[in-house]
Amino acid sequence: MDKEGKVVINREWCKGCGICVAFCPEEALILDPEEKAYWAHPEKCKRCGLCELRCPDIAIELVQK
Amino acid sequence: MPVKDYLRLRFLPHIWCPGCGHGIVMSGMIRAIEEIGLEKNEVVVVSGIGCSSRMAGYLDFHTMHTLHGRALAFATGVKLGRPDLTVIVPMGDGDALAIGGNHFIHAARRDIDLTAVIMNNRIYGMTGGQGSPMTPQGMRSTTAPRGIADAAFDLVELAKGAGASFVARTTTFHATELTRMIEKAIRHKGFSVVEVMSQCPTYYGRQNRLGNGVEMMKGFRDNTTSIGSKKREARPDLIERGIFVDEDRPVYSPEGLKAD
Numbered sequence A: 001m002d003k004e005g006k007v008v009i010n011r012e013w014c015k016g017c018g019i020c021v022a023f024c025p026e027e028a029l030i031l032d033p034e035e036k037a038y039w040a041h042p043e044k045c046k047r048c049g050l051c052e053l054r055c056p057d058i059a060i061e062l063v064q065k
Numbered sequence B: 001m002p003v004k005d006y007l008r009l010r011f012l013p014h015i016w017c018p019g020c021g022h023g024i025v026m027s028g029m030i031r032a033i034e035e036i037g038l039e040k041n042e043v044v045v046v047s048g049i050g051c052s053s054r055m056a057g058y059l060d061f062h063t064m065h066t067l068h069g070r071a072l073a074f075a076t077g078v079k080l081g082r083p084d085l086t087v088i089v090p091m092g093d094g095d096a097l098a099i100g101g102n103h104f105i106h107a108a109r110r111d112i113d114l115t116a117v118i119m120n121n122r123i124y125g126m127t128g129g130q131g132s133p134m135t136p137q138g139m140r141s142t143t144a145p146r147g148i149a150d151a152a153f154d155l156v157e158l159a160k161g162a163g164a165s166f167v168a169r170t171t172t173f174h175a176t177e178l179t180r181m182i183e184k185a186i187r188h189k190g191f192s193v194v195e196v197m198s199q200c201p202t203y204y205g206r207q208n209r210l211g212n213g214v215e216m217m218k219g220f221r222d223n224t225t226s227i228g229s230k231k232r233e234a235r236p237d238l239i240e241r242g243i244f245v246d247e248d249r250p251v252y253s254p255e256g257l258k259a260d
């Protein structure tokens, strides 16, 4: 796995459904106080990209450097 | 290129509710098209009316947003006129199987080279949660507040019986499988049907106390299994996912019609 990639969240499009948070296999994401997804634990993230695949709002992206 | 680059950004964020499954299907469809390597100009997306059908507005391909239930008729015309183009039809279960049921069975019977992606949320989302022919017996909708007495269609069996040459089922939880199945369906020559079990937390979820989008997707994870899995011996109620039909047959074409 490429530990170099970054998870980028588009706060304008995120509707806070929590799908990425609930199904992240590494618990690397949280919903912040504004109910937006937040990549709180980059050190746990395996860069699997599942959050991007399951986001209904195209609001979260695994960007390879 | 990133999924965003296939969208008409001026219309985003989309109008689908938080946790609605339709956006996951849209993203899977884009990934499938990207994987096949089709140019935007080579794809036509034709839809009817419904929350699911709004996809045609967001996708940056050739698109037609037509009449409720009639998308397959328009798509048939497009395909006959321009057989070189890839024609994809995103549909709701009401759009495809209630008002559009007749178009659906005849498109399958003719086995025209179209790909129907049916977002089965078991309800009419756009108009406020009325029951559809996919609402399972006993489940609630605004038109059956104590639960529907009628049996639902089995979409896979219906598509098979009507003659579709590619029939598959998956869910929004199984996002990798979803992309792979839509890809295979598009590549297939003939009428391809992909049933995607999708969630409408706003109406179906709320009326049946199934929880939000996350809980409904856990339901798809826990209540489905791959075709032929041993798990169904202990739990025959599990819904099967996978490719049920994949047959190569001669495809309906204007050339074929001309031949006497």
Ligand SMILES: Cc1ncc(C[n+]2csc(CCOP(=O)(O)OP(=O)(O)O)c2C)c(N)n1
Binding pocket: B049, B050, B051, B052, B053, B068, B091, B092, B093, B094, B095, B096, B099, B119, B121, B123, B124, B125, B126, B127, B132, B200
């Ligand atoms: C001819 C016609 N009849 C009825 C309607 C009202 N109508 C709009 S969308 C819809 C059903 C939508 O349900 P579905 O196709 O399952 O899609 P969803 O909204 O659940 O994604 C209905 C009945 C219409 N637009 N046109």
Ligand code: SF4
Binding pocket: A007, A023, A024, A025, A026, A027, A028, A029, A044, A045, A046, A047, A048, A049, A050, A051, A052, A062
């Ligand atoms: S890439 Fe995978 S591990 Fe990282 S946040 Fe997304 S789902 Fe979690």
Ligand code: SF4
Binding pocket: A009, A013, A014, A015, A016, A017, A018, A019, A020, A021, A036, A037, A054, A055, A056, A057, A058, A059, A060
């Ligand atoms: S899945 Fe998408 S819309 Fe939902 S909380 Fe995560 S980033 Fe936001």
Ligand code: SF4
Binding pocket: B015, B016, B017, B019, B020, B021, B022, B051, B052, B121, B125, B126, B199, B200, B201, B202, B203
């Ligand atoms: S009403 Fe249901 S189907 Fe329509 S956008 Fe909302 S959740 Fe999705």
